[in-house]
Amino acid sequence: MPTANRTGTRALLVDGTMTGDAVSHHLVREGFELHRAATADSALAAAAVVDPDIVILSSGRRGLDGVELCRRLRHFSDCYVLMVSVDADELDVLTGLSAGADGFMNAPVHLPELVARVGAITRRPRALCAPATARCRPALTVGAMSVRPSAREVWLGEALVVLTRTEFDLLVTLADHPLVTFTRRALVQAVWGEAAARNEHVVDVHVGHIRHKLGDTVDAQRFIRTVRGLGYRIGSGE
Known part of the structure; x- marks a missing residue:
């Protein structure tokens, strides 16, 4: 049964080392409006149209790594970004956060933990700075x-x-x-x-x-x- 306070929250999943179908199933079950992209380029195009509340992405995407994808997202979106990477070290985490990520997880991920992290991130108030x-x-x-x-x-x-x-x-x-x-x-x-x-x-x-x-x-x-x-x-x- 979808959780009421998450219904309508738009999530864009950029499949990488994660099991995309399993992640999708868990997010949809929790009430997220889920969109998926198979490549970095398609992720950028989808983000422009969908205007997601959160993007879940992994590093090492074809043609564009996760850090660069995050930087490109930040050119036009203030969505939350959760990065997932295999064997990330402290430098990888710092690089991802400096690129604009809001959270970082190591793969393989425990799906309930991933869903809980996504829910926690999207519940944070996001301050918008007036130009x-x-x-x-x-x-x-x-x-x-x-x-x-x-x-x-x-x-x-x-x-x-x-x-x-x-x-x-x-x-x-x-x-x-x-x-x-x-x-x-x-x-x-x-x-x-x-x-x-x-x-x-x-x-x-x-x-x-x-x-x-x-x-x-x-x-x-x-x-x-x-x-x-x-x-x-x-x-x-x-």
């Missing part, structure tokens, strides 16, 4: 929604809406320019950067996540509105 450009900026209000760039918070009435860093950056980009329609390509450039060669479908995925957290649907768009054939905007502009 200098966001400091002292006034709240952006759209109906019952208040976007507070300085605090990196979104409120819906009296309720705090918990967004990932990517979701927040996407929402604040739109809220900063009410009634302005952004193409998907423009949003990719604004949120992920010009150098990010990314499928523009990633925008649709993140908008879907934000709408779900705001209680909106495609048919009932109170905040982020779809402009057919173009992209998205905040505000009706009718």
Whole structure:
């Protein structure tokens, strides 16, 4: 039976020396929304679309080792990262942590321990540092929604809406320019950067996540509105 406080937590498993099917089974049973990638390149592509809460990866992946994969993830994601490595020494651990990993385990792993570690990591509060450009900026209000760039918070009435860093950056980009329609390509450039060669479908995925957290649907768009054939905007502009 899935654990209630883990349901909806997105985990990306990058298979390596671990028994991927067994790990997958345990994570799904514990209520995680599981995604898998077989190579480092496919892991980076999946992370861009899925926006996972945690990535479980092993070192020695084909074409890109675990440390380098972690560094690349940190270019666009603040997800938790749990690294798993065979016979890692103290230097390996320090290198992984300095690359942005949040935890480290030696393989082979005891599956209940791995699941427990993943659960413990994802329960940690993750402080989001407001960029200098966001400091002292006034709240952006759209109906019952208040976007507070300085605090990196979104409120819906009296309720705090918990967004990932990517979701927040996407929402604040739109809220900063009410009634302005952004193409998907423009949003990719604004949120992920010009150098990010990314499928523009990633925008649709993140908008879907934000709408779900705001209680909106495609048919009932109170905040982020779809402009057919173009992209998205905040505000009706009718």
